Amino acid sequence: KPSIVWFRDDLRATDNPALRAAADDGAAVALYVFDEESPGIRPLGAASCWWLHHSLLALREDLAALGVPLLLRRGPAAEIVRETATAMGSGSLYWNRRYGEAERMLDAGIKAWARESGMHAESFQASLLHEPWAVTTKQGGPFKVFTPFWRTVSEMDFREPLEAPEPGRGFSGRLPGSEELDTWGLLPRNPDWSAGLSESWQPGSAQAHELLDDFVEHGLADYSVNRDCPDLPGSSRLSPFLRWGQLSPFEVWHAQQGRRRELGDGAAAFASELGWREFCWHQYFHRPDLATANLRPGFDHYPWAWPGGQGGAAQGAGSHEAAASSAETQSAATLLRAWQEGRTGFPLVDAGQRQLWHTGWMHNRVRMVSASLLVKNLGIHWQVGEQWFWDTLVDADPASNPANWQWVAGSGADASPFFRIFNPETQAAKFDPHGSYVGQWIPELTMADYPEPVVDLKVSRREALDAYSSLPR
Numbered sequence: 121k122p123s124i125v126w127f128r129d130d131l132r133a134t135d136n137p138a139l140r141a142a143a144d145d146g147a148a149v150a151l152y153v154f155d156e157e158s159p160g161i162r163p164l165g166a167a168s169c170w171w172l173h174h175s176l177l178a179l180r181e182d183l184a185a186l187g188v189p190l191l192l193r194r195g196p197a198a199e200i201v202r203e204t205a206t207a208m209g210s211g212s213l214y215w216n217r218r219y220g221e222a223e224r225m226l227d228a229g230i231k232a233w234a235r236e237s238g239m240h241a242e243s244f245q246a247s248l249l250h251e252p253w254a255v256t257t258k259q260g261g262p263f264k265v266f267t268p269f270w271r272t273v274s275e276m277d278f279r280e281p282l283e284a285p286e287p288g289r290g291f292s293g294r295l296p297g298s299e300e301l302d303t304w305g306l307l308p309r310n311p312d313w314s315a316g317l318s319e320s321w322q323p324g325s326a327q328a329h330e331l332l333d334d335f336v337e338h339g340l341a342d343y344s345v346n347r348d349c350p351d352l353p354g355s356s357r358l359s360p361f362l363r364w365g366q367l368s369p370f371e372v373w374h375a376q377q378g379r380r381r382e383l384g385d386g387a388a389a390f391a392s393e394l395g396w397r398e399f400c401w402h403q404y405f406h407r408p409d410l411a412t413a414n415l416r417p418g419f420d421h422y423p424w425a426w427p428g429g430q431g432g433a434a435q436g437a438g439s440h441e442a443a444a445s446s447a448e449t450q451s452a453a454t455l456l457r458a459w460q461e462g463r464t465g466f467p468l469v470d471a472g473q474r475q476l477w478h479t480g481w482m483h484n485r486v487r488m489v490s491a492s493l494l495v496k497n498l499g500i501h502w503q504v505g506e507q508w509f510w511d512t513l514v515d516a517d518p519a520s521n522p523a524n525w526q527w528v529a530g531s532g533a534d535a536s537p538f539f540r541i542f543n544p545e546t547q548a549a550k551f552d553p554h555g556s557y558v559g560q561w562i563p564e565l566t567m568a569d570y571p572e573p574v575v576d577l578k579v580s581r582r583e584a585l586d587a588y589s590s591l592p593r
């Protein structure tokens with residue numbers, strides 16, 4: 121009987137416990153479901169859709185080399201998984217766990233159905249080093265502060281990565297229909313804005329492993345210094361591969377651990393960034409509303425300039441074209457567009473936003489500076505920025521993106537204090553002192569048509585601090 125391995129955020133053949141289990145049964149079939157319909161599932165942003173398309177092509181090849189066919193289906197996952205398993209007369213169903221609330225409920229429902237139908241259904245830990253429910257404070261609750269969280273987690277043992285299954289363990293009988301990837305419309309057309317993404321990335325496990333090896337060999341030693349310099353290839357650029365599971369965190373962890381003794385600081389700093397990834401996912405597990413609610417409720421009263429009114433940003437946050445009702449929101453909408461398009465007149469921020477638009481990725485330091493400008497100087501709700509990043513980042517994930525936005529805004533767990541307002545000019549002087557990064561992204565920088573700053577940093581900073589001081593504690 122065929123065993124189905126249902127791929128989700130784990131698009132790899134190596135260190136994939138669900139795939140291994142299906143292959144061990146002897147007749148594995150892989151299934152990917154493009155699901156935009158199930159309740160509570162956040163539809164992918166445009167850059168993520170591009171990444172997914174290319175990743176599925178790469179996964180199909182990787183699996184074909186093992187003799188495992190990949191079925192592609194679009195629709196509500198519960199229905200499609202049930203339909204496929206029934207049509208194939210499958211004996212078992214395997215997947216690696218997801219941590220969003222809607223996803224977990226959906227998976228639990230399918231598991232219950234499979235078991236009632238006499239099918240073996242099993243899920244595995246593959247995307248996080250530790251399960252969110254297994255890491256708790258002494259009092260038994262989730263950690264709210266990163267340092268003790270990471271101290272606790274990094275002292276735990278992580279399993280070794282698994283090899284890909286032996287070839288020849290795939291199902292070779294008759295398969296139900298699979299859809300053509302091209303019909304899913306994941307790639308942009310009219311206009312096709314993806315040339316910069318194609319120049320920058322080759323989604324798939326092969327490039328992920330190459331990048332990892334290269335980074336561990338050449339980048340890790342100086343990571344703790346170079347990671348902050350946006351003009352250098354100082355960080356690993358593994359984020360989209362980790363997001364889509366083309367590498368597992370266990371593979372990345374053990375790769376750095378192999379050089380830990382020799383490299384000390386660089387490896388430890390890098391390892392702790394993997395820790396931030398875990399911390400974000402654990403927060404998301406405990407707070408499924410991470411992208412839509414301030415973790416610190418006092419921020420519900422912050423007087424955002426956009427969208428108008430206080431509280432959440434649900435209305436208008438995604439609709440950049442929304443009709444502005446007053447002159448004030450009109451100008452906030454104009455400011456938002458200037459920020460999105462990299463025309464704020466602050467070169468570091470504009471370079472970052474253009475890097476994001478062109479490549480689907482932005483350097484971490486620049487993400488912090490750019491987000492700070494949007495939220496604290498332009499007074500635009502962090503959720504509006506979060507949605508823009510969600511749409512444009514190839515590494516956008518439902519945990520790290522909102523958690524980092526809440527960190528910058530000051531509304532999150534273990535957040536940067538609100539009064540820490542990044543000054544884009546001093547940040548540029550410190551981290552891009554020769555202007556190589558801004559020069560790369562803003563060719564017109566020294567010309568007359570580069571815009572004047574859209575906001576007075578000092579005045580807007582003072583206004584933000586005043587607004588903050590009026591919030592209820």
Ligand code: FAD
Pocket residue numbers: 347355356357358359360362363390393394395396397398400482483484485487488491509513515516517520521522524525528
């Ligand atoms: P490296 O420095 O090489 O770090 C290694 C890995 O650690 C990364 O690939 C990533 O998986 C993880 N990591 C590093 N920093 C963080 C962090 N602060 N939070 C969580 N994980 C981290 N990261 C995402 O993966 N997805 C997002 O949607 C995302 N949105 C962000 C939004 C804002 C406003 C900010 C300030 C940061 C965001 N980050 C996000 C975190 C960080 O900027 C990226 O993970 C990092 O820039 C990716 O580059 P890298 O792979 O070279 O990182």
